[in-house]
Amino acid sequence: MDRTLGVCYYPEHWPMDIWADDAAQMVKAGLTWVRIGEFAWQRIEPAPGVFDWGWLDRAVEVLSQAGLKIVMGTPTATPPRWMIDKYPDMLPVDDQGRIRKFGSRRHYDFSHLGYRGEAVRIARLMGERYGAHPAIQAWQIDNEYDCHDTTLSYSDAARVGFQDWLAQRYQSTDVLNRAWGNVFWSMDYDSFDQIDLPNLTVTEPNPAHVLAFRRYSSDQVVAFNRAQVDVLREFTKAPLIHNYMGRITTFDHWAVGADLDIASWDSYPIGFLSDRLEGTPQEKQRFLRQGHPDNQAFHHDLYRAVGRGRMWVMEQQPGPVNWAPYNPAPLPGMARLWAWEAFAHGAETVCYFRWRQAAIAQEQMHAGLLRPDSAPAPALAECKQVARELRSLPAVGCAQAPVALVFDYDSAFAWDTQPQGADFDMFRLAFAAYRALRKLGVNIDILSPDASDLSQYKLVLAPGIMHLRNPLRAAIAGSDTLALIGPRTDTKTVELSIPTPMGPNIDGLDVTIALTESLPPTDAITLAQGGCFKHWFEHLEGTAQVFETTTSGQPAIMGAKNIRVLAGWPDDTTYVRILKDHCAEAGITTHDLPEGLRIRDTDTHRFVFNYAPEAQVWNGTTIPAAGVHWEAL
């Protein structure tokens, strides 16, 4: 298929008389798509029931006349100020009980049914007006769910909704009390309306209580999104999209994605490196102007799966942003590299954010393709280069990956709730496994925990999956695919208690976890074959074969048939060693990549990306810093 470029544009921010010129320049720059509308509710409906469609009709006409395809956004992330007068209790409440006020964005509670109705109302009106417009070839619903930690709200609306959800799920408080183990500290409830939200308790609340609230909250995101999906489907056949963010694990993206046609995400490599990824100061300095070399790929692979094969980058960082603690400029070339890396991972479209840097408000220090004075910003030339290159390069198709990594949001809820070690985190663990695979140069697919067919893969990893779902459990037990599970996989019931015996419950595998240890950063469990475990170590026992041991003789990897259980969390070097061995066993070719280089194979080409701040050599070819190289396979 054809890969395309796009850009985010806010006609409401600029004089109407420059729109046509903006559109012409976009086309000239090689852009195919333009996203509009997602924060414009107040301009569309300045007072309740009073509409001003004219400007938006005009913007659609101007852009489509220029030949651009439009992604129309529903503006539900920014309800106007009058909405708060209508529903004063729609504002979210933080975990300290403070109302999160109007004055920025995402000031709504996913549990508030009144606001949910308003969101459906405006989506319907937009669908009615624009659903059949030929230029509008995709819709974006809302904007960046959970951004600014907005999934969890501790409002009255959330409390009442949670109580209803619990009543539906458990039917009686007796069942709930047993499921949660409320006997433990006399925490039993007599009626559902006694069950408060699990914040501000004297000490930690029952983890089963917290997990239930996390699941409830995730379900509200799904329901909020689905309500708009349902109404838009009445008016349009264009694909429906949401733009997810990076490292958000507070709602189940698999479930939201199931209702949509394409998964897109907002890729801010430099901001994310600084504000949400672990790393030593040295690593953060080395990749300061490039972003983490594996973070974009991880999210491309994740969202390609969430989108069931269809993935976009809806917002691509073009220069310094405004929201990270520090905001340096990308290395020249990165705005091109990021786009190509996205295409190599299957992105259909990469939209830069935004066309022209705003001179006003919160994001005035966020770069665009143009400066506020309309002069070209550095990324514009790189965008044009990508556009040229796209014309000459054969269509980029996805290749079958030999390795799969299971990623489970429910486990992220569980480990947030009960980390047991302060630095145990689902994303961090999965990303550690992913990084090790990337260092070996293999293509990776990310799988939902509902996966039931592993036959396309030679190796599957499932670290930290709290409770294997039955289809996956059966698939692991019944396939020839080498499966490396653990640490902490299948160690909990669905209600976050301990199954007896504890440990992976897979047919043909006799491994029990006798004891669990979390390790402070100063500590490590050394392995007889080299390297060590950090963060986490499980004392395994059972009749399964011992494949590796610690230096003190405890099992480090046990297994039977095609299944291997990892007893701890390997550090980066050790993870690479272990996965290299498993790839070899599974018959997967691996590479020894120079520092900072990453590769990705499509069905026809091998792409090589240089994230290092200096040139690196690949098979005799020198690739400059921020360089992209491709060669036919």
Add this chain to the structure above:
Amino acid sequence: MDRTLGVCYYPEHWPMDIWADDAAQMVKAGLTWVRIGEFAWQRIEPAPGVFDWGWLDRAVEVLSQAGLKIVMGTPTATPPRWMIDKYPDMLPVDDQGRIRKFGSRRHYDFSHLGYRGEAVRIARLMGERYGAHPAIQAWQIDNEYDCHDTTLSYSDAARVGFQDWLAQRYQSTDVLNRAWGNVFWSMDYDSFDQIDLPNLTVTEPNPAHVLAFRRYSSDQVVAFNRAQVDVLREFTKAPLIHNYMGRITTFDHWAVGADLDIASWDSYPIGFLSDRLEGTPQEKQRFLRQGHPDNQAFHHDLYRAVGRGRMWVMEQQPGPVNWAPYNPAPLPGMARLWAWEAFAHGAETVCYFRWRQAAIAQEQMHAGLLRPDSAPAPALAECKQVARELRSLPAVGCAQAPVALVFDYDSAFAWDTQPQGADFDMFRLAFAAYRALRKLGVNIDILSPDASDLSQYKLVLAPGIMHLRNPLRAAIAGSDTLALIGPRTDTKTVELSIPTPMGPNIDGLDVTIALTESLPPTDAITLAQGGCFKHWFEHLEGTAQVFETTTSGQPAIMGAKNIRVLAGWPDDTTYVRILKDHCAEAGITTHDLPEGLRIRDTDTHRFVFNYAPEAQVWNGTTIPAAGVHWEAL
């Protein structure tokens, strides 16, 4: 006397049909005691006035039939959910004004008289039912006062109670205004009901105001405990116990202990090392799986004194816990070492916590003697070993200690209120003195600030006692016991103002504090005889003799007769040097202990404990890591 082992058990968590087998296994493991009941209020009284005693009657029968002695706990740390409907204002409030909600434990306000009445009511009912049962040979009241910072509450109940307490203490606001020095910033009050709790003031409140609130709050713990003591005494002659925690200084344990028969405490060496003790990262890593080598001994000695000679460990860590930031497993052998160390310090009974690891709720990752699947956890074998050893070892009696250390909760309140240096803390100072003595291998007694007879001791330390009480003041002045006081001893009036002149006010001693300095961690005052003061330095003057000086010639130790005043807070090495000198002067034999070894003499034996993670040699005997050695004296 016979030293015994026990265990904590929650029959309500397990099917009734396994209780008998559990009891049989406990006896087989060498356990004498079993503690039950302390979180079971909801199971006893599932609705207000509706009782289900059957299961508890049965549990008592099963356990006693097996030959176990029972510690029965009053369940007042976990009032059921219906209690909150009855008394919505019984929930505690944190210092930021947030209600601390139901959903975990300790969700009650010590000041709430309605709830206090309920606690007495349930204690009475339990006393009536079980007070005469022959198997119930001890009672535990409530559980871990102050755990989760629950002594201080900023509720309306606390405010009203505090105002009454102030009215009782001062009789008139004129007296209070003068005592507190409210003239200072026009802070005078006209009536007691104007006096709010000392939180959320614009800048720091009057320290006298804070100290009064700390004393009031401590008094409420005493009163809450005493109310249950009083009612239980009507029904039982068995000893009454509370299980204190480690490093809790928010209420006066001497005062609570005065109403009870035995002081017990909950010893979690690994958790405490990580979450509440100072130490360098190197020290914390070295003792990661053993706990701090002096912390258990300190608390044994402290609580032996609080219990007026009778001390238990009510909860002994058996493996990884769930509540510290990181939760590694103990070194093999530590579950035995900790028990023996407790016995050597006079513990009558050591109860492991808990029998079987719970599969549910908050503490599901907290190890027990059994795993959730009923397989033995590592500590079980160590517990059995201790039981065997106890049978062969002569009864362990307490030896007279040559050194005493005064520990004062009122001073802890004072220095929390007015640290003057950010790291000045009563426990930290007393523990520094204690550690230095332990490195010298001497037995130590801890004394209440109400001590009035020092004649059994050759050396007494009284660091950081804000205001010496008259009996102790007289005892120091009138005895031959060498007394090392300071820093900061006797530097405040009882109302936390400065006496004139400032400095210890002891007959025959002329030492005045001319100036006080608190020192940041980067700074130190070096001493002419080697070493240095950290944290704190007082410029002493007066006619008393100068025993040591700083390198710039200021007094470091002054004194007269048997009294010495320490002008600063010695660092660890310096404290050892200074105390070695004082021990020599007092005629006390000291030892030069290998790193990680600690000794404790009973009346017949010397016990040697190896806290190091590697073997150490004591008098030619190699003691393995986590090893215990004893030899007849």
Add this chain to the structure above:
Amino acid sequence: MDRTLGVCYYPEHWPMDIWADDAAQMVKAGLTWVRIGEFAWQRIEPAPGVFDWGWLDRAVEVLSQAGLKIVMGTPTATPPRWMIDKYPDMLPVDDQGRIRKFGSRRHYDFSHLGYRGEAVRIARLMGERYGAHPAIQAWQIDNEYDCHDTTLSYSDAARVGFQDWLAQRYQSTDVLNRAWGNVFWSMDYDSFDQIDLPNLTVTEPNPAHVLAFRRYSSDQVVAFNRAQVDVLREFTKAPLIHNYMGRITTFDHWAVGADLDIASWDSYPIGFLSDRLEGTPQEKQRFLRQGHPDNQAFHHDLYRAVGRGRMWVMEQQPGPVNWAPYNPAPLPGMARLWAWEAFAHGAETVCYFRWRQAAIAQEQMHAGLLRPDSAPAPALAECKQVARELRSLPAVGCAQAPVALVFDYDSAFAWDTQPQGADFDMFRLAFAAYRALRKLGVNIDILSPDASDLSQYKLVLAPGIMHLRNPLRAAIAGSDTLALIGPRTDTKTVELSIPTPMGPNIDGLDVTIALTESLPPTDAITLAQGGCFKHWFEHLEGTAQVFETTTSGQPAIMGAKNIRVLAGWPDDTTYVRILKDHCAEAGITTHDLPEGLRIRDTDTHRFVFNYAPEAQVWNGTTIPAAGVHWEAL
């Protein structure tokens, strides 16, 4: 003019019968001034409308009879407890929405008009009673505005006042919406009463909204102060003073100062070093007992300008204080050095705080000239030495400084609101420039952003001025004074949006900022001529001359005519190098000062201060640690 010493005194804290002796001793110590009254409202008016003037009349008589001049303070920083009953809503509210309660000081909201009326009422009563008293030769209004972060309050009073202020400023919400760019995220308002305070929003509020609230809050301080000025002017011709604090940038001191006759400040060099200045641990340890060697000079120069030439130190630290995290004693000699440094910078009077250390309440650990037991504290002898030296030294006059530094509170509001890099701060940037100049040994004047005449200066620095005001813009463009502006100068409109083009808008200068980068501490932009930029870097372009480049060839300094634009924030060494070059170009003599020495020229003498903890040599003269040297020019 004659330089004088004074002291702060609280007769209400001490028995009346020692006042006369205190006064006699003050005079004997060489003190000329005594400040009284500023916290005594409750003693003056113990109940609403009930007055006790007697003690204050007596104090005034006793002190004046001894020959002392009196600074009378209005006691409005400490309203009595009964005031809170009258105006419960006068208490300030913090940014988390918590009421800041009575019990310390500064417990009032600047926006509360009821309390403002009370402040005027008590000022009027004091003016009536003492305005004509010959001994009362100065008045202090209130005490330390903003101390304990009291400028910003998020109360209802503030909200309503802010809405009125906005209505006055913008006249219509349409104008406001456009000025703030509220279209950005549908943040438009329909009426002024919809506009809430900019705290607790879901994510950051519109920076224009925050800046408006900062300006509003600053205006309330001005108005509160002016209300008292206006009433006191009716009764006295004595100069009116406020005592500012160090590094306070939450209100516009230029605007407050415009209504007053003298600017005074409270100089706590050791406390400020520890609690509010940046510095490495090594620097903080080196100057632990001296304070930062440039901080006092900066504030002397700043407040001399705020006072339009008239400056006092109203409170001079004499020994350890009570409020910093750690409170060590000054090096012997510092209490003298600080006083002389103040005089050399133009201070008319230096008052030590306080006469006798209080034995009570919050500041009982704050040293005075006397100890609580009335023995002399170390600073008393130093105070007497200064008094002797003042008698022999010719009057100290101010010399014309060759360099000026513009300091703008409005920019401090702006960069607090939108730092873009986490460590970008107006004071920090201005102080970096100041420090570099001080290392070069030049006299410095600080200028208001309203400055319009630069003709007395050879060099003017204007770093970080968000928006140059027109008179200064014109003065820079129209003078021969070498002007070094940037980084970040003139980069915003007055409403905190981006002007187009971005960059300094000065006639004859063509420099545009193409891109802005903030840099984490690990990063730096190296310069071809040596050194580097930290924190901040702007990509400059335009037709102006390039004077310096980075090592990668980008402009580091550009300029035209007398104007130079600095593209980044030089690190300390680099700033010295760059300013040395610019001083040379401007014909200003610079010095190469030994580490820790600082100089200041008066019209007749050169003063040399040794802040180092060891002796240093100046022109062959050895100056001991904490030493002061002067030589005729």
